[in-house]
Amino acid sequence: MHPGTCKYFTGLAQQTCQQGIAYRTLGPGGIPCVPVPGRDEAARQELCALLTCPTPEERQRDQEEESRAIKDWIIEAQARTARGACVHCGTIMTATRQIGRCIYAEPCGCRLGQGTLRDATGKKVSSLPVTGGTDA
Ligand SMILES: [Zn+2]
Numbered sequence: 001m002h003p004g005t006c007k008y009f010t011g012l013a014q015q016t017c018q019q020g021i022a023y024r025t026l027g028p029g030g031i032p033c034v035p036v037p038g039r040d041e042a043a044r045q046e047l048c049a050l051l052t053c054p055t056p057e058e059r060q061r062d063q064e065e066e067s068r069a070i071k072d073w074i075i076e077a078q079a080r081t082a083r084g085a086c087v088h089c090g091t092i093m094t095a096t097r098q099i100g101r102c103i104y105a106e107p108c109g110c111r112l113g114q115g116t117l118r119d120a121t122g123k124k125v126s127s128l129p130v131t132g133g134t135d136a
Pocket residue numbers: 086087088089090091105108109110
Protein backbone atom coordinates (compact mmCIF):
# COMPACT_ATOMS: atom_id res chain seq x y z
CA MET A 1 0.00 0.00 0.00
CA HIS A 2 1.56 3.26 -1.14
CA PRO A 3 1.58 5.91 1.63
CA GLY A 4 -0.46 8.50 -0.30
CA THR A 5 -2.75 6.19 -2.22
CA CYS A 6 -6.37 5.88 -1.11
CA LYS A 7 -7.13 2.57 0.62
CA TYR A 8 -10.12 2.05 -1.67
CA PHE A 9 -8.21 2.56 -4.95
CA THR A 10 -8.52 -0.53 -7.16
CA GLY A 11 -6.27 0.52 -10.04
CA LEU A 12 -6.81 2.30 -13.32
CA ALA A 13 -7.91 -0.86 -15.10
CA GLN A 14 -11.07 -0.81 -12.97
CA GLN A 15 -14.09 1.48 -13.38
CA THR A 16 -14.86 2.02 -9.69
CA CYS A 17 -13.11 2.00 -6.34
CA GLN A 18 -13.99 -0.33 -3.45
CA GLN A 19 -16.54 2.25 -2.29
CA GLY A 20 -18.29 2.15 -5.67
CA ILE A 21 -17.15 5.59 -6.80
CA ALA A 22 -16.72 5.70 -10.59
CA TYR A 23 -13.28 7.11 -11.39
CA ARG A 24 -14.63 8.99 -14.44
CA THR A 25 -16.85 11.07 -12.11
CA LEU A 26 -13.83 12.34 -10.16
CA GLY A 27 -11.72 15.28 -11.19
CA PRO A 28 -11.05 17.56 -12.91
CA GLY A 29 -7.30 17.20 -13.33
CA GLY A 30 -7.13 13.46 -12.80
CA ILE A 31 -8.30 11.14 -10.09
CA PRO A 32 -7.55 12.15 -6.50
CA CYS A 33 -6.97 8.54 -5.41
CA VAL A 34 -3.21 8.69 -5.95
CA PRO A 35 -0.85 11.47 -4.97
CA VAL A 36 0.29 13.87 -7.66
CA PRO A 37 2.73 16.78 -7.31
CA GLY A 38 1.03 20.05 -6.43
CA ARG A 39 -2.13 18.51 -4.97
CA ASP A 40 -2.14 17.93 -1.24
CA GLU A 41 -4.45 15.59 0.65
CA ALA A 42 -6.95 18.36 1.47
CA ALA A 43 -7.26 19.26 -2.23
CA ARG A 44 -7.69 15.60 -3.07
CA GLN A 45 -10.37 15.28 -0.35
CA GLU A 46 -12.38 18.04 -2.07
CA LEU A 47 -12.57 15.84 -5.16
CA CYS A 48 -13.53 12.70 -3.22
CA ALA A 49 -14.94 12.85 0.30
CA LEU A 50 -14.23 9.14 0.78
CA LEU A 51 -10.49 9.50 0.15
CA THR A 52 -8.80 7.56 2.96
CA CYS A 53 -5.05 7.17 3.03
CA PRO A 54 -3.52 4.41 5.18
CA THR A 55 -2.26 5.32 8.62
CA PRO A 56 1.42 4.76 9.45
CA GLU A 57 0.33 1.76 11.56
CA GLU A 58 -1.58 0.24 8.62
CA ARG A 59 1.40 0.77 6.31
CA GLN A 60 3.69 -0.84 8.89
CA ARG A 61 1.34 -3.84 9.21
CA ASP A 62 1.17 -4.20 5.41
CA GLN A 63 4.96 -4.10 5.12
CA GLU A 64 5.26 -6.77 7.82
CA GLU A 65 2.72 -9.00 6.04
CA GLU A 66 4.58 -8.55 2.73
CA SER A 67 7.91 -9.37 4.36
CA ARG A 68 6.43 -12.49 5.96
CA ALA A 69 4.92 -13.60 2.62
CA ILE A 70 8.22 -13.08 0.81
CA LYS A 71 10.12 -14.98 3.51
CA ASP A 72 7.59 -17.86 3.32
CA TRP A 73 7.92 -17.94 -0.48
CA ILE A 74 11.74 -18.07 -0.29
CA ILE A 75 11.60 -20.94 2.23
CA GLU A 76 9.16 -22.85 0.00
CA ALA A 77 11.25 -22.18 -3.13
CA GLN A 78 14.40 -23.46 -1.39
CA ALA A 79 12.55 -26.59 -0.24
CA ARG A 80 11.25 -27.24 -3.78
CA THR A 81 14.70 -26.74 -5.28
CA ALA A 82 16.24 -29.09 -2.70
CA ARG A 83 13.87 -31.90 -3.66
CA GLY A 84 14.25 -31.42 -7.43
CA ALA A 85 10.86 -29.80 -7.83
CA CYS A 86 9.85 -26.88 -10.03
CA VAL A 87 10.16 -23.73 -7.96
CA HIS A 88 6.87 -22.39 -9.36
CA CYS A 89 4.42 -25.28 -9.16
CA GLY A 90 6.19 -27.95 -7.09
CA THR A 91 6.06 -30.66 -9.79
CA ILE A 92 9.05 -32.99 -9.60
CA MET A 93 11.20 -32.10 -12.62
CA THR A 94 12.47 -34.76 -14.99
CA ALA A 95 14.47 -32.35 -17.14
CA THR A 96 15.14 -28.74 -18.01
CA ARG A 97 14.90 -27.56 -21.61
CA GLN A 98 16.40 -24.61 -23.51
CA ILE A 99 13.86 -22.81 -25.70
CA GLY A 100 15.18 -19.61 -27.18
CA ARG A 101 16.81 -17.61 -24.42
CA CYS A 102 14.83 -19.27 -21.63
CA ILE A 103 15.03 -22.46 -19.63
CA TYR A 104 11.84 -24.40 -18.91
CA ALA A 105 11.04 -27.19 -16.46
CA GLU A 106 9.68 -30.53 -17.63
CA PRO A 107 7.13 -31.96 -17.41
CA CYS A 108 5.22 -28.94 -16.06
CA GLY A 109 6.51 -26.44 -18.63
CA CYS A 110 7.07 -23.61 -16.17
CA ARG A 111 9.62 -21.01 -17.25
CA LEU A 112 12.56 -21.15 -14.85
CA GLY A 113 14.26 -18.08 -16.24
CA GLN A 114 16.62 -16.77 -18.89
CA GLY A 115 19.95 -18.45 -19.31
CA THR A 116 22.00 -20.99 -21.17
CA LEU A 117 21.62 -24.65 -20.30
CA ARG A 118 25.03 -26.34 -20.01
CA ASP A 119 26.07 -29.85 -19.09
CA ALA A 120 28.69 -30.70 -16.46
CA THR A 121 31.50 -30.03 -18.93
CA GLY A 122 30.17 -26.57 -19.74
CA LYS A 123 28.93 -27.48 -23.22
CA LYS A 124 25.63 -25.85 -24.33
CA VAL A 125 22.80 -28.39 -24.44
CA SER A 126 19.14 -28.19 -25.45
CA SER A 127 17.94 -30.47 -22.65
CA LEU A 128 19.34 -31.64 -19.36
CA PRO A 129 17.87 -34.44 -17.23
CA VAL A 130 17.05 -33.67 -13.62
CA THR A 131 17.61 -36.70 -11.40
CA GLY A 132 17.05 -37.35 -7.76
CA GLY A 133 13.70 -35.57 -7.48
CA THR A 134 11.55 -36.69 -4.59
CA ASP A 135 7.91 -36.17 -3.73
CA ALA A 136 8.78 -36.11 -0.03
ZN1 LIG B 1 6.26 -25.96 -12.77
